[in-house]
Amino acid sequence: MAGEIFGRARVTIELAVLGGLFTVVPGVALGLLGGVSARRRGSATATRLVNVLFLSLPEILLGGLLVFVITTYVVPFTVGVWPSLVDDPAGNLAAAVPPALVLSTFGIGVVMATTRRAVGTVLDEPYVRATEIRGLPVLTTYRHHLWRNIAAPVLTVFGIYLAYLLGGAAIVENLFALNGLGSYLINAADQRDYPAVQGVVLAAAAAFVVINMLIDVLYGVIDPRVGRRGAA
Amino acid sequence: MTDSSTTGAPAAARPARSAPRSLRIPFRGDPLGWLGLLLLVLLVGVGILHPLLPLGDPLASVGPRVAGPSARFLLGTDELGRSLLPRVASAIGVTIVLSAIAVLVATVVGVAIGCCAAYASRRVDQLITRVTDVLFSFPTILIAVLVSVVLGPGRPAAIVAIVAVTLPTMIRVARAEALRIVELDFVTSAEVAGARLGWIVRRHLLPNMREAVIVQCTYSISLGMLVEGGISFLGLGVQAPDTSLGALVGAGRLYLTVAPSYLLIPGFVLGLAVLAFNLVGDSLRAQRREQ
């Protein structure tokens, strides 16, 4: 069973890493954009709408749509195959990108909201306001400050999300006919294979612990004070 | 005027009660809030009143199998030749009601635990917080699968899974609110005046937590609908011939290449319902922040 879990974990881990990438980059970008433009009422509304849309898009709808498009039209993506990343990187990406996109939408919404809030907090600081009034470019002046403020909450959210992806990709794996941990879990549950269910839960818990440890280390890198407190 | 000391003067003699503003005019000048409310009323209306609407019988095989939308069957038919229009309509109701029931349970339990955490010893509070954190970061589907393994697939499994998913956030919100309110002066005054825990919770904590909890409820319901969609899609939730939006999407998945509307329409409606609750929640929250 351990071999089985490791074999399937390859798919899930790749999905999670790719999905994580697709989550953080657009999520932070949209959050920055939204946070900075939130001063104007119109664009604040637009930002909120975009954010809510990301949080409202069901995986089963987007996934179904992508599967339909891929199976019906000639597009450079595939469904139902999973070539090895080492032997056929292009083929592997063609199979991995669509499910990773589906996995990332909700996360983009969460990361975007977190980033927006962090940007808002920083921009409300009195000294930042002063800079703004003096007409200086806020984003470049307080780049480091901004990043530090955004990084911590985004990292927290991202950690939770990554753990969620590792155990929770069942729907997407099912839609795209992939043999990952999620579909293994569903099959095991279907067949009342308790040891297998336990195995996956254990694997997910282990992944969760490891990810949280990594994130604690990263906190230290972002904000040295945290590291010192942690060591004390 | 026999017993007016607690109920106040008769209505005529009383100046207009000023209820908290955010509840009186929910989304002053916020188009998104109104859009969400409109969608929400529409979907809940259809979901609950569909038996009264001339949509057709959701359970009768009346048409061709797996057909796309047509003049006779506006949304097409399913694999048993049942019209999808009434099926989607009843599925909206099932999805929203399941999620709402679950969130109601989560709210009651979450608020109770949150209040306890605020009043309990630091050690108990820390324990509650830790357990909540662990539960919070546990993958949704994993919880749902475990629940349906234990209970067997069906509505109860769906409800328990949604409760399990929405409870941690509800506890967090309730605990934070309760901790904030317990520190306020009027609570101390009541304690000194001899109020016990039950009195303080009833009179002071609950009324003042209400808004934050309602906002959290709208988010939880939308999250709950996504969870229900996912687990019914996987066949672990609502069982045939009963249906929910997720179950319809799951059934339609097989016919994706033949009749894509079978999957896409219920999926889209699910998205709309989630969007409606999220918009209302977002608008309420924006309002609260402004205050």
Next chain:
Amino acid sequence: MAEPPLVELDDVSFAYSQGSAWARVRTPVLESFSLQIAPGEMIGLVGESGSGKSTVGKLCLGLMRPESGQVRFTGTPMRRQRPGTLSVVLQHPQTSLNPRLTVERSVAEPLALARADRTGRRERVLQILEQVGLDPSFAQRYPAQLSGGQRQRVSIARALVTEPRFVLFDEAVSALDVSVQAQIINLIRSLQDVHRFGAIFISHDLRATRYVADRIIVLQAGAIVDEGSAHRFYEPAKHEYTRKLQLASDI
């Protein structure tokens, strides 16, 4: 036999402890502290923040338990008192009243807790509102419709509605602006003359305390550094710390 003191702190010590079970940091607040309040006596407790004033207040109300020593109420060890015996007026007008309750319901709360006769409650509420200088029309208002001074008046009404034997005024006027402070202090003074409750008036402002209290205790770092009848504090004090406080209060 002499009447026992209303509230008595007898050789009381108190400390906050912080941190985890492994690294507990103990911050002592009071060490071997004693104090007696006679029935109907109003004690002023002054000192800068962190001097332990509020801790004394909370110990007197039974909101906290001392680490050692004893707190007695009318000669017996402090335990839960009958509702309506003790009450408190706190600092922040913004949070002193539940925003969801009308003035009437807020003021009636201690009566309800003391299970006072339902029929008499409304009259009693209106009566006490009048005593604190509020028109009966205020009864149906919500806190959001009141000014800071009005809210503090409502708080005082609520504190006195059950005719308590002991009232703690914890920085009850500190957050108000000066003209309103004077009104409220006058109000407290006059009410005390009528109701003869025992009280502690906590403030960092010696001038206000001097006016309202019978006896003043000056606290510094958890210990009494100066003590005497209120008149004494109109003259420059001998004690250095008291003098500092006097200077701060513009005397």
Next chain:
Amino acid sequence: MLRALLTGGAGIAVPGVLSGCARRAEVGGGIGPATAVPGGTVIWGKSAEAIALDPPKSNLGSSWDLIQVIYDPLVELDDNLNVVPALAQSWQTPSPTEYVFSLRPDAVFSHGRPLTADDVVETFRRHLDPENPTSFASFIGGPSTTVSKLDDRTVRFRLAAPSRTFLSALSAASAVILPMKEIDAGGLDPTTEMLGTGPFLVQSHEQDQRWVLVRNPHAWRSPAADRLVIPIMPDVNSRIAALGNGSIDIADFDQPDAPLLLSSIPNLAVRVQQCTDFFVLTLNACGATPFADPRVRQAIACGIDREKIRRVALADAGEVTGVVSAAFPGAIPSSLRRDPDRARSLLAEAGHPNLRFEIIYGATAGDTVGGAITQIIQQSLAEIGVTVVATQLEEGVLNQRAWVSVPAQMDATVTYYAAFGGPLMAMRNWSPQLAPFAVGFQQKDPHLTELITQAWQAEGGVVTEAARRAAEAIEQQANTIPLVTKPVVVAYRSDRVTAKISGLDGNVDPMRHVEALSRTHVGGR
């Protein structure tokens, strides 16, 4: 707001962009003449893992199809369900109760040892063990049947009474011949290892992942392909997608809808294979239930719209059937007719005008037919005032409640009966004496058992008077109501492989002509 509009616009624009893309179905184009090429690997996407590997004990169709690729029986069925030689090259019937089989001289197990009469004798002794007969044994006369070796190539069966099920039963997956010398010596565990005389032998197996079979060098019937790789793919969509992108060559489907679902894949040959297996509605007549009253059961039988089940739940793919599966040439037609008025009056007579009961059905991965049939039954019974609650159960729970508990812990269940290669074989399921699994729900009726036994013993064609009497009595009893046959769909990529798919099957063996499976060379380019 502008940005929101733009995002929305992009959403609307997507289908427009895609209309510029070619549809997959239009790509590929025609293919030239195909010629079979010997050798190479063929990939069969199998719908369920084989988990019960020991043939005499195996009772799962999903194991039988694999067993029949590895092992051979004495006789097998041709495409019209006639019994033809397999390991036995010929046989004589000296008397109605005596069969003498001559074994093929070239039958060799895949490890190189030739098949002997001892293997056959010992294989059947396992079935006929008087202490512990297998469930298959009743088809060949039960423990009163004796089997003996006449010489190294000849085996004789003696039956206590004539049996019309005997020969066709020998073609079943349960009756394949095992290498008993190795098994008795303890060197081989048939529950984990497979060693037979069939065209392929097992090279490797990863549970729930794949089997890799290679040509059996000693096979008397040598396959065209060198290797047969069998990935386990329970998910229908996975199999469809894999057929589409060429990662598998051939696949089997339980869904009657498969032809529709596969219609968009070019170069795909789709064959609907009629099977003798058929769906039944089993009412639990044991214990204090309304179904103890035959009128209530008959009312249900009259209330069900079996034609609608065929049309809707089976997508027109199967046939309405009686007790003898309609798939058999010249089967006895069902005497049951839909008659709602009679159903209602029967229910009123029995005092159950507003009957309400629960139908449980299994949740095999991807198999939606049981649920569909249940829902059609639910619809048609609603018309006679009967309320049906449909409950899908996990397979193990269903087994426990329906087939293991005595009395059964259910009101009714929708399931299917394997009817094998002989028209009358499935009849035993209506007699708890002949089919022990039915004890929990099937009423004990010595008269019916007698009729079934007589039908089994009668001389003549399919429709003997005895068989007709038994079938009618069974349908009158209405304890287990036959519904529709259960077809299987097999699809393969005609541009990649050639395959011979039988149009009619009796032994859950979609790959019956597995030796003919071969890669294809497509002409033209």
